[in-house]
Amino acid sequence: MRAKAQRAQPSESLDDASIKRLLRMSQQGNKSARDHIVHANVRLVWSVVQRFAHRGYEPDDLFQIGCIGLMKAIDKFDFSYDVKFSTYAVPMIIGEMQRFLRDDGTVKVSRSLKELSNKLRRAKEQWMGVHGTSPTVQQLAHAVGVDVADVIVALDATRATASIDETVFENDGDPILLIDQLADDDGDWFEKFALQEAMNTLNEREKLLVTLRYFHDLTQAQVAKRLGISQVQVSRLEKKILHHMRQQCAMHPDVQDGKESG
Amino acid sequence: MNTFTLSFASRSENESFARVAVSAFAAQLDPTVEEIREIQTVISEAVTNAIIHGYQDRTDGTVTIYGRIQDGSLHVSIIDFGVGMEDVALARTPLYTSKPDLERSGIGFTIMEQLCDAIEVDSAPGRGTRIELCKRIAPVMVS
Amino acid sequence: MNTFTLSFASRSENESFARVAVSAFAAQLDPTVEEIREIQTVISEAVTNAIIHGYQDRTDGTVTIYGRIQDGSLHVSIIDFGVGMEDVALARTPLYTSKPDLERSGIGFTIMEQLCDAIEVDSAPGRGTRIELCKRIAPVMVS
Amino acid sequence: MKMIDIAIEHTGDTLIVRLCGELDHHQADTVRTHMESSLSAPHVRHIVLNCAQLTFMDSSGIGVILGRYKQIIPRQGKLLICNANETVHRLMELAGLFKIATLVKDEGEAMQHVGVLQ
């Protein structure tokens, strides 16, 4: 079942003995007993959702994730535990939420701050264009849709993501573009989506290279070591892949590859 | 090993300050975005508890955070000299809250336990409370 | 009035931590982006001085920052228990540096003076140094 | 955690240096080392400093820049700076950096400048 995502709806509270009775029925296949327990815990799931809010997810989506945790707890509760159901269920609900957020959050802070910092810079320029004054941190946070705290941290740091060796270009020019420059202004989800699509067109080795470089923030030298090739080869391969991916993504028709002549 | 100590007035506007400060310190471990969010969440739970339970919303108390980075882990203690707790085990029970009237739901401790690798609680009635949290920041595994 | 005290090891990686922490505290005054950057700059100058001059780059010293928000102003003291200064007036002279070999250019104090509304320096040889900075955060006029 | 990124591009006798991140005391050595190694090429005369992505800088950064400028003086080199944010710009101004460096709009203008000077 899908529990109704209604915050206002007060859940009926059941004592632990009644819950245990319903749990036995549910585990024996009684659907309505299961629904009953879920409904009785809607408020609880919402209180967990509140703690994980402000991370760019719809509360309703997080609520559904929380309900999955709750249902797992209902199905897996072991009567030999001798604990209240809530003692077992609450960590399961939090854990489910945590896993969901983690799967999506393997990006290094350094990378995400850099993106935020770029967004803030643009938002600030826009603000100044309209108002003629510099925005306050609250105004800026509001404009970009993040926490004031995030603005503070991002203003201090564009914690650089690329390594030194990789971006020291010698005479042959053509700086290697970071993937996040492929889709400068587009929303994050689009960038990720398009990137994923483009990734699918790569062979295993190319995929590994991109993953190591851009998702694990390894340097070219480190990747070279792992793939057993030279750094120059990594650099060339990477350039080729990026060129290929840029065409695949076609997100930035104005990205010129013309410099490649040399 | 790197350490810091931060003390501030028990005012709710300092919750966000404490969160940012601790996560700025933890940034040295190069965490992922989600790890930083988790750190911010647990600091928020512990500091809020110190202010609303420990100091009962009085603003003249002092909350102290002691932080340490060692062996790739962040260790943080959050200390208040407030009312303390009689029964720590009861307090840690999921859904137990002494302030249901304030719409607290009693999941603060459970969140800290879930999002940290270890948690220790020391408390004495009338003396105060110390929560010690440990969170490992795993270097990204390259599979 | 709201206050905090932050102490940390005299390590250069804590410069960024200190900047972020102080500016997160100052965020309560809702400063503009420029004001935040100015605060970060002056904190950086004072903390760097404490580490490289006060503690001569030793990492076992402690830098303490005491902060206070009062009447719309941020007051910050940066304190070290390092070597101290013989002649504060000389130290504050633009372009004076005791470490030209380290590529210092002697503009730290000038920057602090320019970006703050008031600065006070207390120092004693062998005892340490305390810099007190005051920065007014003007409420933004909405036009 | 790395907080400064430096990209150096050689174009003729000019070094284009793009700084990204925070340039404070903690990061100064990194920048110094990389710029010095690029300056070891004897044909390099001019330095273009693109600060578009430089979010933070303090006097430690001024020291590094002045130090590198001293290296190109004997080569009759020029130091050009572009795209600094307000606070970084103000800091450079306070330090008197624009008495020795030329402020330009962007890398393009910088290149015209050194082209003309050549």
Ligand SMILES: Nc1ncnc2c1ncn2[C@@H]1O[C@H](COP(=O)(O)OP(=O)(O)OP(=O)(O)O)[C@@H](O)[C@H]1O
């Ligand atoms: N620092 C503290 N000093 C005194 N009592 C505390 C402190 N921290 C927690 N407690 C006690 O432990 C109980 C449980 O804390 P917990 O954080 O789990 O729930 P809560 O704060 O009541 O509600 P929630 O965190 O969900 O808003 C509190 O209700 C309070 O009685």
Ligand SMILES: Nc1ncnc2c1ncn2[C@@H]1O[C@H](COP(=O)(O)OP(=O)(O)OP(=O)(O)O)[C@@H](O)[C@H]1O
């Ligand atoms: N905390 C301190 N302890 C001891 N001496 C100090 C301290 N702060 C400053 N000084 C002295 O004052 C001098 C001037 O400081 P200032 O910050 O203006 O310049 P600098 O640090 O030498 O160079 P810059 O800040 O431009 O990198 C220093 O060279 C040092 O001799």
Ligand SMILES: [Mg+2]
């Ligand atoms: Mg709580």
Ligand SMILES: [Mg+2]
């Ligand atoms: Mg100085």
